[in-house]
Amino acid sequence: MKYEFPVTRTTNPKAKPDPNNLPFGKFFTDHMFIIEYDEGQGWHDGRIVPYAPVELDPAAVVFHYGQEMFEGLKAYRTVSGGVQLFRPDMNAKRTNNTNDRLCIPAVDEEMYVEAVKQIVKVDADWIPDKKDTSLYIRPFIIATEPTLGIHVSRSYKFIIILSPSGPYYANGLEPTKLYVEDKYVRATAGGTGEAKCGGNYAASLKAQVVAAEAGYDQILWLDGVERKYVEEVGTSNAFFVIGDEVVTAPLEGTILPGITRNSCIQVLKDNGYKVSERRMSIDEVVEAYNKGMFNEMFASGTAAIISPVGTLKYKDTVMSINGGKIGPVAQFLYDTIYGIQTGAVEDTYGWTVPVE
């Protein structure tokens, strides 16, 4: 093995959370992976250590200018008791795309996947095995150089933490209520919309708070120029079933290229669905609704996999989709993708990577 990271085991293991009542992202395992970057030295001293707070100089670049990126993937306990990852090479590749946009030095993609595998192996007894649970993996990179002048940091920390998690939405596959945001925008072409970085989220919180106050779970973003074309949903990509066409926004720099999105498109195409990656205006959605052709809507992302949408509100129009229930396309995708992830459905794509 090219990468073998030294492990310092905790002397103080934590109690495991109740597997029957697991929230998303609140509990963390006993260990974490960390590797540092320094100009002239590159990435160095990768290691697995007890989970602990990180000490940073108050002048660290990340605190002032937000030079930061993150990823999200999961380890699943399979039906036969093994442990596997889902397309981790795609996360490694996307990390480097994000890094490039934020002037963070590239990481070796093979090292990245090895680091994920090794930290998951160390904390494998934290992987829950109840239905709809998994071990959420959060790799992230922060700029650590303690200098205030605005510039590209010359030092970084890349850390991986793990969180045993239940369904992203407490109600599982219960359809969500979405609010179409027509005031605030998330991204415009040329910005950082296709980078997975904290800055995008900081800028989206205000709209999320306003939507929550109005009784909605999440936002459906429109394009940042005309506020006309549907883009994505909070933390996930958006799919619409209009008649027999499954539509999702194209990758033109403003949305995050979701790995779940990519997997959904592949699975749908291979099963004879008509899938279009195209611009679609919110007016077209409303028109389809009025004609009785807006059959389904769902969001796709690692955290929830597939999250059906039951209600969509745009200005004064409140659309109830598929009677507020999960539709057949969303159910099929959830069963197929979650099935592949957990080994219940045969992986004909080579998407799964065993950890042990």
Ligand SMILES: *Cc1c(COP(=O)(O)O)cnc(C)c1O
């Ligand atoms: C992470 C993320 C997604 C989903 O990507 P996956 O790879 O499917 O998890 C979608 N939109 C945004 C804004 C994201 O940050």
